[in-house]
Amino acid sequence: MEFLPHRMGGAFLLATVGFLVGIAPVLVGYRRRPVYLAGIPFTVARSLFWYPVNEPTAVDDLSVPEVVDTVALGC
Template sequence: MADPAADLEFESLTPTHWAAIGLAAVTAAVHLLLGLSFLPHWMGGAFLVATAGFLLGIWLVLADRRRRLVYLVGIPFTGAQIVLWYVVNEPTGIADVTVAGAVDKVAQTLLIVALVVLLARGEREP
């Protein structure tokens, strides 16, 4: 049986990579929990699709597959999550933001920053 970890490449990962991976994992976990709680409503499915997108991005970076493209796609993908949250929730003040929403939006904002840094550094394009 093949070892899935054998396909992963950790040596080239910088602290910025690890920060981005951690932030993507946080937002994936939030989306997974929200997705499961919203099922069978269509929003549950939308949250699960977002979860899959963040997990795919993590795997692609860990597997050293087209990292620069992952950064390029990850920035608008994550930014769209923030915009969609705002459009759906229409918060008018801090009282309208849940703990999960705050954790998720902070993680996503920092993830965008990390992706921009990785992209600007030109790190790991095979």
């Protein structure tokens, strides 16, 4: 929990809560279509938020786990 004062800590918690709130209705089969439609812009916004926070200037600035995570969640 030491990361909370940092802006990425808040973003991480917001993303976690958002994904958990989205996963729960899908698992129980409750109104999947609206959940999917809400999840798309949520995931896109999360992916767009990643860039200015991490500010990569070259390919070498990115680690393999960062790229995999961003691409997987952005698709």
